[in-house]
Amino acid sequence: MQKIEAVIQPSRLDAVKDALVELGVSGMTIFEARGHGRQKGHTEFYRGREYAVDLLPKVKLELVVTDDMVEQTVNVILAAARTGKIGDGKIFISRIDEAIRIRNDERGDIAI
Amino acid sequence: MREQYARRTDDLRAGFTLNGDGIACVEARSKLVDDMLSRLWGAELGREPGAGKRVAVVAIGGYGRAQLFPASDIDVLFCVEKGDPPKEAIRRVTQALWDCGLRVSPVTRALSDCERFDPDNAELGLSLLDRRLVAGEAGVFARLEARVNGKLMVRDAKAMRAELLVLTRGRHAKYGETLFHLEPNVKECPGGLRDANVCEWLAALRGVRLDDANHPEFRGALRFLTAVRCFLHYRHERDDNVLGWAAQDGAAEAWVGLGRVRPAAGQPSLRVDAAYWMRAYFRNARVVERCLSRELEAVGLQLIPTLPRKLRLTGQKAYRMREGRLELEPPAARDPAEEPEVVLSLFGVLASSGVPLSHDTEARISDAIPLLSAHLEEGPGLWLKLSAILTGPFAGAALRTMHALGVLDLILPEFHGIDALVIRDAYHRYTVDEHTFVLIDVLHGLQEKPAPGAPEWRTKLGQMARELQHPALLYLAALLHDTGKAMAGGEHAKESARMAKAVLERLEMDAYYAGLVLRLIESHLEMSVALRRDIFDAETVRVFAGKLQTHEALRMLTLFTYADIQAVHPDALTPWKAENLWRLSMNAANQMDRSVDEDRVRARQTDDRIDRVAALLLPGRKREIEAFLDGFPERYLKTRSAEQIRQHFELATRFDQEPVQIEFKHGQAMSEITVVTRDRPSLFAAIAGALAAWGMNVVTADGYADGMGVVVDSFRFTDTFRTLELNVEERERFVVSVREIVSGRASVEAMLAGRRRARRKTPKFTVETRIDFDHEASTHSTLLQVVTQDVPGLLRALSTTLSGLGYNVEVALVDTEGETAIDVFYLTRQGARLARDEEEALKAALLGAIRENAM
Numbered sequence: 001m002q003k004i005e006a007v008i009q010p011s012r013l014d015a016v017k018d019a020l021v022e023l024g025v026s027g028m029t030i031f032e033a034r035g036h037g038r039q040k041g042h043t044e045f046y047r048g049r050e051y052a053v054d055l056l057p058k059v060k061l062e063l064v065v066t067d068d069m070v071e072q073t074v075n076v077i078l079a080a081a082r083t084g085k086i087g088d089g090k091i092f093i094s095r096i097d098e099a100i101r102i103r104n105d106e107r108g109d110i111a112i
Numbered sequence: 113m114r115e116q117y118a119r120r121t122d123d124l125r126a127g128f129t130l131n132g133d134g135i136a137c138v139e140a141r142s143k144l145v146d147d148m149l150s151r152l153w154g155a156e157l158g159r160e161p162g163a164g165k166r167v168a169v170v171a172i173g174g175y176g177r178a179q180l181f182p183a184s185d186i187d188v189l190f191c192v193e194k195g196d197p198p199k200e201a202i203r204r205v206t207q208a209l210w211d212c213g214l215r216v217s218p219v220t221r222a223l224s225d226c227e228r229f230d231p232d233n234a235e236l237g238l239s240l241l242d243r244r245l246v247a248g249e250a251g252v253f254a255r256l257e258a259r260v261n262g263k264l265m266v267r268d269a270k271a272m273r274a275e276l277l278v279l280t281r282g283r284h285a286k287y288g289e290t291l292f293h294l295e296p297n298v299k300e301c302p303g304g305l306r307d308a309n310v311c312e313w314l315a316a317l318r319g320v321r322l323d324d325a326n327h328p329e330f331r332g333a334l335r336f337l338t339a340v341r342c343f344l345h346y347r348h349e350r351d352d353n354v355l356g357w358a359a360q361d362g363a364a365e366a367w368v369g370l371g372r373v374r375p376a377a378g379q380p381s382l383r384v385d386a387a388y389w390m391r392a393y394f395r396n397a398r399v400v401e402r403c404l405s406r407e408l409e410a411v412g413l414q415l416i417p418t419l420p421r422k423l424r425l426t427g428q429k430a431y432r433m434r435e436g437r438l439e440l441e442p443p444a445a446r447d448p449a450e451e452p453e454v455v456l457s458l459f460g461v462l463a464s465s466g467v468p469l470s471h472d473t474e475a476r477i478s479d480a481i482p483l484l485s486a487h488l489e490e491g492p493g494l495w496l497k498l499s500a501i502l503t504g505p506f507a508g509a510a511l512r513t514m515h516a517l518g519v520l521d522l523i524l525p526e527f528h529g530i531d532a533l534v535i536r537d538a539y540h541r542y543t544v545d546e547h548t549f550v551l552i553d554v555l556h557g558l559q560e561k562p563a564p565g566a567p568e569w570r571t572k573l574g575q576m577a578r579e580l581q582h583p584a585l586l587y588l589a590a591l592l593h594d595t596g597k598a599m600a601g602g603e604h605a606k607e608s609a610r611m612a613k614a615v616l617e618r619l620e621m622d623a624y625y626a627g628l629v630l631r632l633i634e635s636h637l638e639m640s641v642a643l644r645r646d647i648f649d650a651e652t653v654r655v656f657a658g659k660l661q662t663h664e665a666l667r668m669l670t671l672f673t674y675a676d677i678q679a680v681h682p683d684a685l686t687p688w689k690a691e692n693l694w695r696l697s698m699n700a701a702n703q704m705d706r707s708v709d710e711d712r713v714r715a716r717q718t719d720d721r722i723d724r725v726a727a728l729l730l731p732g733r734k735r736e737i738e739a740f741l742d743g744f745p746e747r748y749l750k751t752r753s754a755e756q757i758r759q760h761f762e763l764a765t766r767f768d769q770e771p772v773q774i775e776f777k778h779g780q781a782m783s784e785i786t787v788v789t790r791d792r793p794s795l796f797a798a799i800a801g802a803l804a805a806w807g808m809n810v811v812t813a814d815g816y817a818d819g820m821g822v823v824v825d826s827f828r829f830t831d832t833f834r835t836l837e838l839n840v841e842e843r844e845r846f847v848v849s850v851r852e853i854v855s856g857r858a859s860v861e862a863m864l865a866g867r868r869r870a871r872r873k874t875p876k877f878t879v880e881t882r883i884d885f886d887h888e889a890s891t892h893s894t895l896l897q898v899v900t901q902d903v904p905g906l907l908r909a910l911s912t913t914l915s916g917l918g919y920n921v922e923v924a925l926v927d928t929e930g931e932t933a934i935d936v937f938y939l940t941r942q943g944a945r946l947a948r949d950e951e952e953a954l955k956a957a958l959l960g961a962i963r964e965n966a967m
Binding site for chain 2: 009010011014032034056057083087
């Protein structure tokens with residue numbers, strides 16, 4: 001099992017979600033987030049005043065998939081989240097030792 | 113005993129399924145448990161005769177009321193007169209009941225423990241208000257009765273009422289202070305069974321019973337809610353009181369609470385729609401809510417804790433404030449409840465103070481609806497009254513009361529279709545009408561000072577709300593924005609706008625204001641849609657800003673969207689979303705100022721909007737209107753109605769008679785003057801000067817020119833000295849004077865000289881002046897933005913300085929936010945953009961002009 005964390009543009013969320021559901025990955029957790037990588041922030045002027053836009057809105061998806069699904073899942077996220085512009089986001093992958101379904105105590109792949 | 117209990121429970125369920133009588137069901141279950149408890153206690157006395165001496169086995173709480181719902185707990189008091197309680201006997205009885213599948217909550221107390229109310233154990237004190245002897249010694253129960261009636265309910269009545277009020281307020285707060293939930297909890301929600309219990313307890317504490325003879329409506333509501341809760345317990349097979357969508361369908365299908373026997377299998381059945389059934393639920397919940405309010409009023413209490421107890425009501429004699437409520441004076445020759453003027457004025461006071469109406473007044477108004485209808489006059493007078501209600505800080509409370517009494521439906525029949533309307537989706541928590549009222553509450557909440565450390569967006573949105581030029585228009589749009597949901601079909605925004613158009617016509621609203629309201633209603637989802645896109649993408653912002661065109665419309669939509677999301681349910685507007693909303697608004701505002709010079713009308717392209725204007729003219733004039741519009745900024749076309757453009761075009765065809773054509777509209781709050789003429793140097797400055805000379809304060813203005821040098825300059829202004837309002841004959845002289853100044857036949861300087869001394873007011877806020885240039889916004893003009901303190905004469909000072917230095921104003925966009933003037937000019941000099949080294953000198957000249965004008 002591996003955990004995939006994808007930080008993406010909020011405007012790509014629906015497309016990524018739909019693509020994952022089509023792949024058969026329906027369980028995911030979505031967080032509203034803010035941050036920046038190389039994209040950095042910028043300054044806006046509004047009605048004569050300056051506003052720093054230092055942290056940009058992002059959406060973070062977390063999902064845990066079986067090892068054999070990792071590659072396909074990542075490819076689907078890449079395809080759906082990419083706009084080609086700076087700020088498209090990043091994907092992080094890490095190992096998961098165990099998954100437990102609270103309702104019935106199922107463990108391992110079956111629990112995800 | 114277990115089998116017997118199971119069998120009789122099945123019988124009860126079958127009986128309820130057949131006859132739908134909730135009261136019979138809960139009473140029968142109480143009786144069933146009474147029998148079991150009596151037998152078990154009797155057995156204990158048989159086993160050990162001394163054990164039960166001086167003990168009364170008392171049903172308390174819901175069981176004490178003989179209202180044991182199918183999955184309710186059973187509260188039993190073992191009341192001991194003196195000595196140790198028979199613990200083993202009590203344990204065995206309780207155990208036996210648990211073994212039968214009953215959830216028993218036993219409590220053992222000495223008689224003396226039952227005569228005082230302990231706020232730390234309020235539950236026991238309140239449950240003692242409903243008590244019945246089930247088994248044990250009648251003498252002990254008689255003494256319990258004496259202590260409860262003679263001491264607890266007399267000495268501690270005030271403390272119990274206070275505790276009930278605290279508990280009720282907390283419970284109502286948990287449910288957003290409203291009964292209109294899409295999936296209500298029939299026990300806990302406002303207007304639910306717990307409120308019904310509170311009504312009965314409050315009545316009992318003042319020695320009254322809410323019986324069928326005197327309170328038939330309340331008893332009817334109680335019967336309905338009891339049936340619903342029984343239905344839910346059987347359906348969920350546990351004490352789950354949430355009336356979810358599937359349960360609503362089931363309840364409607366089974367006609368729960370509707371007082372009819374469901375047809376037997378195979379018999380023809382009338383289908384009851386779930387939405388219809390839910391309206392019956394809300395109607396009954398409303399009865400309970402109103403009964404609660406009445407019971408509280410009877411003992412001088414109110415659910416809302418911070419309302420004033422006294423009000424200064426000047427200049428009217430038709431109503432007064434008494435015991436914390438507003439009430440109409442008694443009927444004289446004619447009942448004031450029948451006079452729309454008085455009733456709407458009364459709701460205006462409610463909206464401004466939050467003080468509720470007395471129940472007698474509510475009843476009189478409700479009864480007078482047919483006569484109110486006959487006496488109601490529509491038009492501007494009605495709008496004046498309605499706008500006073502909408503802009504009051506307690507507008508939501510006033511509108512809810514008006515809705516409940518039928519007054520809102522009377523003046524806005526369009527609202528009737530969304531009365532208690534349940535529209536099922538995954539996000540909304542409230543019915544459509546309640547969502548609307550919550551939205552208005554949220555908008556008013558924005559006007560309150562933000563908490564210390566509040567995020568920037570909250571402060572900015574609050575400021576935006578406080579500085580709206582026409583807040584009543586925003587509230588009216590909010591009130592009507594979902595009326596289209598009453599009609600089947602997907603595009604409710606368009607349908608709502610169509611219905612709103614009829615309302616605005618009845619109110620005879622000014623075309624400019626009506627346009628703002630209609631555009632806001634029609635586009636009320638646009639910002640939510642844009643938020644799902646990349647809000648930092650220039651194209652997304654361009655498209656979004658292009659749909660709104662004016663800062664006023666953008667401000668209204670921003671505030672509306674904030675409140676609309678917040679009113680979906682309390683957690684819908686996360687700080688993340690709110691900040692994105694503010695960012696999008698900011699980006700769109702910047703886009704509006706920076707793009708106007710670039711997007712120009714090209715007449716040769718097919719354009720529906722030009723066709724619509726041509727349709728208003730005699731056939732064969734399309735070419736002429738195309739030539740007139742060619743080269744105007746797109747914003748001109750988008751911010752004017754086809755009829756307004758036709759009028760401007762017609763004015764432009766009369767230059768041979770009079771080269772300066774003027775259209776003037778006087779309004780109570782805001783007037784508008786439009787000058788159509790040929791472009792010439794200092795034109796914008798001349799109009800601004802003429803208005804300043806008359807003491808008019810320009811709030812917004814825009815000036816556009818087409819490709820043939822025809823200029824349309826519009827100024828919306830307030831009349832500082834009410835000159836035109838108080839002297840109708842002066843209006844004509846005003847127009848003539850503006851024409852004379854604009855055409856150069858009169859001097860503005862001479863008129864201004866006499867004006868300057870009398871016009872200064874100390875500003876509430878100090879606005880720091882900021883002057884910026886943007887050479888990239890337009891390919892052929894330089895954008896100049898001046899943000900400074902709004903002072904009468906400012907626009908004239910700026911535009912005169914610009915024209916004096918030889919700059920031509922290609923486009924002007926003048927706006928005011930509270931005390932801040934935000935003036936944007938697209939400038940050229942000798943047909944080209946400004947050189948960058950001109951900036952400093954121009955800036956210094958403008959700062960000098962601003963300083964001089966402010967002196």
